[in-house]
Amino acid sequence: MRLRLLVFPLVPLAVVLLSGCLTTEVSLDYVPNPGSERAGPPVLSAGVFQDDRGEDEPRLLGTVKTPIGTPFERVYLRIPADEAVHNAFLHGLDARGMLAPGPRARFTLEGEIKELECQLLVRPYAVAKVKVDLVEAGTGRVLYRHTYTAEHQNPNYIPGTGDPVPGLRDLTSRVLQDIVDRAIDDPHVREWIGEAAPSARPPVR
Numbered sequence: 001m002r003l004r005l006l007v008f009p010l011v012p013l014a015v016v017l018l019s020g021c022l023t024t025e026v027s028l029d030y031v032p033n034p035g036s037e038r039a040g041p042p043v044l045s046a047g048v049f050q051d052d053r054g055e056d057e058p059r060l061l062g063t064v065k066t067p068i069g070t071p072f073e074r075v076y077l078r079i080p081a082d083e084a085v086h087n088a089f090l091h092g093l094d095a096r097g098m099l100a101p102g103p104r105a106r107f108t109l110e111g112e113i114k115e116l117e118c119q120l121l122v123r124p125y126a127v128a129k130v131k132v133d134l135v136e137a138g139t140g141r142v143l144y145r146h147t148y149t150a151e152h153q154n155p156n157y158i159p160g161t162g163d164p165v166p167g168l169r170d171l172t173s174r175v176l177q178d179i180v181d182r183a184i185d186d187p188h189v190r191e192w193i194g195e196a197a198p199s200a201r202p203p204v205r
Contacts (some may be wrong), residue, residue, distance in 0.1 A: 020101055022073040026061065026169040028084050030091035030177055038185055040098040043193055046136065047110030051082045053117070058082070060120035061124075061172060064164055069121060075165055081116050085130065092180040106134045107143070109183060114147070116176065118168040127151040128135065128173035132183045134192055143192045144167035149180035 051058055058080040064073040077084050089109055093099040100106070115129035127150070134144040152171050183189065 021095050022077060024165050025076050025078045027078050028176055029171045030088045032095035035137050037096050039096050042098055042100050044093050044098050045100050045105035045108050046086050047108035049082050049085040049110060050112045052112040052114055059108045064120045079172040081113055085113055088176050088180045105137050108137055110135055120164050120168060123153045123156055124167050124171055125163060126175045128175040128179050130179050134189050140161040144188050148179040148182050150175040176179060
Protein backbone atom coordinates (compact mmCIF):
# COMPACT_ATOMS: atom_id res chain seq x y z
CA MET A 1 0.00 0.00 0.00
CA ARG A 2 2.78 2.41 0.90
CA LEU A 3 4.58 1.74 -2.38
CA ARG A 4 1.44 2.53 -4.34
CA LEU A 5 1.04 5.88 -2.59
CA LEU A 6 4.58 6.81 -3.57
CA VAL A 7 4.39 5.66 -7.18
CA PHE A 8 0.96 6.82 -8.36
CA PRO A 9 1.52 10.61 -7.90
CA LEU A 10 4.54 10.33 -10.19
CA VAL A 11 2.60 8.91 -13.11
CA PRO A 12 1.06 12.19 -14.43
CA LEU A 13 4.45 13.91 -14.36
CA ALA A 14 6.07 11.01 -16.16
CA VAL A 15 3.39 11.08 -18.85
CA VAL A 16 3.96 14.80 -19.41
CA LEU A 17 7.74 14.44 -19.60
CA LEU A 18 7.47 11.56 -22.07
CA SER A 19 5.00 13.41 -24.27
CA GLY A 20 7.18 16.55 -24.52
CA CYS A 21 6.97 20.08 -23.11
CA LEU A 22 3.76 21.98 -22.70
CA THR A 23 3.60 25.32 -24.54
CA THR A 24 1.88 28.54 -23.48
CA GLU A 25 1.55 31.87 -25.32
CA VAL A 26 1.58 35.20 -23.46
CA SER A 27 1.49 38.92 -24.21
CA LEU A 28 3.67 41.51 -22.48
CA ASP A 29 1.89 44.54 -21.05
CA TYR A 30 3.04 48.14 -20.72
CA VAL A 31 1.15 49.75 -17.82
CA PRO A 32 1.35 53.58 -17.79
CA ASN A 33 2.17 55.19 -14.46
CA PRO A 34 0.96 58.81 -14.67
CA GLY A 35 2.49 59.61 -11.30
CA SER A 36 6.06 59.03 -12.43
CA GLU A 37 6.12 59.48 -16.21
CA ARG A 38 7.58 62.72 -17.48
CA ALA A 39 5.82 64.29 -20.44
CA GLY A 40 7.76 65.58 -23.43
CA PRO A 41 7.38 66.96 -26.95
CA PRO A 42 5.66 64.76 -29.57
CA VAL A 43 8.72 64.31 -31.79
CA LEU A 44 9.60 60.62 -31.37
CA SER A 45 8.60 57.26 -32.77
CA ALA A 46 9.81 53.68 -32.36
CA GLY A 47 11.84 52.03 -35.11
CA VAL A 48 13.07 48.49 -35.62
CA PHE A 49 14.47 46.53 -32.69
CA GLN A 50 16.47 43.67 -34.16
CA ASP A 51 16.24 40.38 -32.29
CA ASP A 52 19.87 39.59 -31.52
CA ARG A 53 19.20 36.96 -28.82
CA GLY A 54 20.50 34.06 -30.89
CA GLU A 55 17.21 32.15 -30.63
CA ASP A 56 16.00 30.00 -33.52
CA GLU A 57 12.41 30.77 -32.52
CA PRO A 58 11.69 34.52 -32.47
CA ARG A 59 8.67 34.10 -30.18
CA LEU A 60 10.38 31.95 -27.54
CA LEU A 61 10.42 33.73 -24.18
CA GLY A 62 11.49 31.14 -21.64
CA THR A 63 11.15 27.78 -19.94
CA VAL A 64 9.57 26.38 -16.81
CA LYS A 65 11.70 23.56 -15.44
CA THR A 66 11.19 20.89 -12.82
CA PRO A 67 13.29 21.09 -9.62
CA ILE A 68 15.82 18.72 -11.23
CA GLY A 69 16.19 20.96 -14.29
CA THR A 70 14.05 19.08 -16.82
CA PRO A 71 12.15 21.41 -19.22
CA PHE A 72 8.44 21.12 -18.40
CA GLU A 73 6.78 24.03 -20.20
CA ARG A 74 7.94 26.51 -22.83
CA VAL A 75 6.63 30.08 -22.78
CA TYR A 76 6.15 31.86 -26.11
CA LEU A 77 5.17 35.39 -27.03
CA ARG A 78 2.07 35.79 -29.19
CA ILE A 79 4.14 37.96 -31.55
CA PRO A 80 7.89 37.96 -32.32
CA ALA A 81 10.16 39.56 -29.73
CA ASP A 82 11.12 42.46 -32.03
CA GLU A 83 7.45 43.43 -32.40
CA ALA A 84 6.86 43.13 -28.64
CA VAL A 85 9.73 45.52 -27.87
CA HIS A 86 8.70 47.91 -30.66
CA ASN A 87 5.14 48.02 -29.30
CA ALA A 88 6.35 48.61 -25.73
CA PHE A 89 8.31 51.68 -26.88
CA LEU A 90 5.27 52.98 -28.76
CA HIS A 91 3.15 52.61 -25.61
CA GLY A 92 5.82 54.31 -23.49
CA LEU A 93 6.05 57.28 -25.85
CA ASP A 94 2.28 57.56 -26.17
CA ALA A 95 1.81 57.51 -22.39
CA ARG A 96 4.09 60.58 -22.13
CA GLY A 97 2.53 62.44 -25.07
CA MET A 98 5.83 62.08 -26.95
CA LEU A 99 4.64 59.93 -29.87
CA ALA A 100 4.78 61.94 -33.08
CA PRO A 101 1.62 61.82 -35.22
CA GLY A 102 1.96 59.83 -38.44
CA PRO A 103 5.29 60.09 -40.27
CA ARG A 104 6.26 63.40 -38.68
CA ALA A 105 8.73 62.04 -36.10
CA ARG A 106 11.99 63.98 -35.93
CA PHE A 107 13.68 61.16 -34.00
CA THR A 108 13.29 57.40 -33.60
CA LEU A 109 14.28 55.00 -30.86
CA GLU A 110 15.54 51.71 -32.30
CA GLY A 111 18.24 49.13 -31.62
CA GLU A 112 19.00 45.51 -30.76
CA ILE A 113 17.48 43.04 -28.30
CA LYS A 114 20.35 41.30 -26.55
CA GLU A 115 18.28 39.48 -23.92
CA LEU A 116 14.58 39.04 -23.22
CA GLU A 117 13.67 35.91 -21.34
CA CYS A 118 12.07 34.35 -18.30
CA GLN A 119 12.98 31.15 -16.47
CA LEU A 120 11.73 29.10 -13.56
CA LEU A 121 13.86 26.51 -11.83
CA VAL A 122 13.69 27.45 -8.15
CA ARG A 123 12.75 31.14 -8.43
CA PRO A 124 10.75 32.85 -11.20
CA TYR A 125 13.23 35.12 -12.98
CA ALA A 126 13.19 37.53 -15.92
CA VAL A 127 15.89 39.60 -17.62
CA ALA A 128 16.02 42.07 -20.48
CA LYS A 129 18.95 43.80 -22.17
CA VAL A 130 18.37 46.18 -25.07
CA LYS A 131 20.78 48.44 -26.94
CA VAL A 132 18.85 51.60 -27.81
CA ASP A 133 19.84 54.16 -30.45
CA LEU A 134 18.37 57.64 -30.68
CA VAL A 135 18.34 58.32 -34.43
CA GLU A 136 17.75 61.57 -36.27
CA ALA A 137 14.96 60.64 -38.68
CA GLY A 138 15.94 63.01 -41.48
CA THR A 139 19.57 61.90 -41.74
CA GLY A 140 19.71 58.45 -40.12
CA ARG A 141 22.48 59.74 -37.83
CA VAL A 142 22.80 58.03 -34.45
CA LEU A 143 22.77 60.81 -31.87
CA TYR A 144 22.99 58.73 -28.72
CA ARG A 145 23.41 55.05 -27.90
CA HIS A 146 23.11 53.20 -24.62
CA THR A 147 22.50 49.62 -23.48
CA TYR A 148 19.92 49.16 -20.73
CA THR A 149 19.62 46.04 -18.55
CA ALA A 150 16.91 45.05 -16.07
CA GLU A 151 16.18 41.90 -14.10
CA HIS A 152 13.63 40.83 -11.50
CA GLN A 153 12.93 37.66 -9.57
CA ASN A 154 10.25 36.47 -7.19
CA PRO A 155 10.62 34.28 -4.07
CA ASN A 156 10.92 30.52 -4.44
CA TYR A 157 8.06 28.88 -6.31
CA ILE A 158 6.46 25.95 -4.50
CA PRO A 159 5.36 23.27 -7.01
CA GLY A 160 1.64 22.62 -6.89
CA THR A 161 0.70 26.13 -5.68
CA GLY A 162 -0.63 27.30 -9.04
CA ASP A 163 0.32 28.07 -12.62
CA PRO A 164 3.71 29.87 -12.63
CA VAL A 165 3.37 31.27 -16.17
CA PRO A 166 1.27 34.39 -15.30
CA GLY A 167 3.92 35.36 -12.76
CA LEU A 168 6.68 34.90 -15.33
CA ARG A 169 4.73 36.99 -17.83
CA ASP A 170 4.34 39.80 -15.27
CA LEU A 171 8.06 39.69 -14.39
CA THR A 172 9.03 39.91 -18.06
CA SER A 173 6.61 42.78 -18.63
CA ARG A 174 8.26 44.60 -15.71
CA VAL A 175 11.82 44.20 -16.97
CA LEU A 176 10.87 45.34 -20.46
CA GLN A 177 8.94 48.32 -19.09
CA ASP A 178 11.90 49.26 -16.89
CA ILE A 179 14.08 49.46 -20.01
CA VAL A 180 11.50 51.43 -22.00
CA ASP A 181 11.01 53.93 -19.18
CA ARG A 182 14.72 54.38 -18.55
CA ALA A 183 15.47 54.86 -22.25
CA ILE A 184 12.73 57.41 -22.87
CA ASP A 185 13.48 59.31 -19.66
CA ASP A 186 17.27 59.17 -20.08
CA PRO A 187 18.51 62.77 -19.54
CA HIS A 188 20.75 62.45 -22.61
CA VAL A 189 17.80 61.47 -24.81
CA ARG A 190 15.76 64.34 -23.44
CA GLU A 191 18.62 66.72 -24.10
CA TRP A 192 19.01 65.65 -27.71
CA ILE A 193 15.32 66.07 -28.50
CA GLY A 194 15.46 69.67 -27.35
CA GLU A 195 14.52 69.71 -23.69
CA ALA A 196 17.87 71.13 -22.57
CA ALA A 197 20.77 73.21 -23.84
CA PRO A 198 23.10 71.33 -26.23
CA SER A 199 26.34 72.24 -24.48
CA ALA A 200 26.81 68.95 -22.63
CA ARG A 201 25.47 66.47 -25.18
CA PRO A 202 27.40 63.22 -24.82
CA PRO A 203 29.09 61.49 -27.76
CA VAL A 204 27.69 58.31 -29.25
CA ARG A 205 29.12 55.22 -27.53
